[in-house]
Amino acid sequence: MATSSSPVSGVAERYAQSLFELARDEGSLETTEQELVQFQSLIDENADFRRLVESPAFTSDEQLRAIGAIVAAVGPSVLVGNFLKVVASNRRLFALPSIVRGFRQMAAAHRGEVEAEVVSAHALNDEQRRELASALGAYTQKTVTMRESVDPALLGGLVVRIGSRQIDTSLRTKLSSLKLALKEVG
Template identity: 75%
Template sequence: MAQSSSPVSGVADRYAQSLFELALEDNALETVESELQSFDSLIRENADFRRLVESPAFSSGEQLRAIEAIVAETGPSALTGNFLKVVAANRRLFVLPGMIRRFRQLTAAHRGEIEVDVTSAHSLDDGQRKELADALGSYAGKTVTMREKVDPAILGGLIVKIGSRQIDTSLRSKLNSLKLALKEVG
């Protein structure tokens, strides 16, 4: 495994790896992955929860009490609930989004999948989606799970991120390259 680029990503890697191994041992990968996805959505959609996760102003006791209440209310599996409590007790909630992202990567790799981020100028139709997934799958040699994002600012084409590689065929990028080339000539 490649070394992490920052101490924060190292923390996320270690916690996610530990949770992955426990979930694999308990045959609960799908359950934990689904529950973590729900918490990831909660972080994105609920400003109060996001503040609890991101703010250093809360003590570990306050974070732990809040997480215990949320766990009691949402009722995740014991493994996920205990994991979240340990993260809060250790004042690592601010790394939770990275832990969730890394856990998803580990489970995808375990299933022989790779997650790919695709940005397009407009929504892809089912035929385009399948054709792109097939092409990326043959390139990566794995089953592809695509996360799609629409960004009209790229004007056309695609931006595809596979792991640490990015393939940018966007019209915006090509126009910027052309503009630079014209500046050099002129």
């Protein structure tokens, strides 16, 4: 996983790596990933939980008590429950979304998968989705999972990001290039 200068990504990467190694060693990667996705959904959908995670106003004890109550209510595995309590007691809940993202990337790499972010001008139909996944799989030599979004400003075509690589076949980019070329000629 690429490192960056952001302190959140460094913290998140270390926590995600530790959890990944523990889950891998005990053979619970899939369960751990599913439970982390549940907690990410909880962050996304519950404003109170999101405030607990993001706000520096809560003390370590308050965060730990709240996470303890949530863990008791949700009932995740011992590994995930203890991990969340450690993150809370160390006042690192702010990094939880990045930890989840980092863990999922490590788990996908472990399974031989790669995630492609696909932005299209219009929603892809099932046949286009299958063809694109097949072409990207041939390109990367890995199983590709696609995260799709629609941006009508592209006008047509696609923008595909896989890791640090980007393939831009959008009509907007082609028109911008043509416009620039015409300015240089004239």
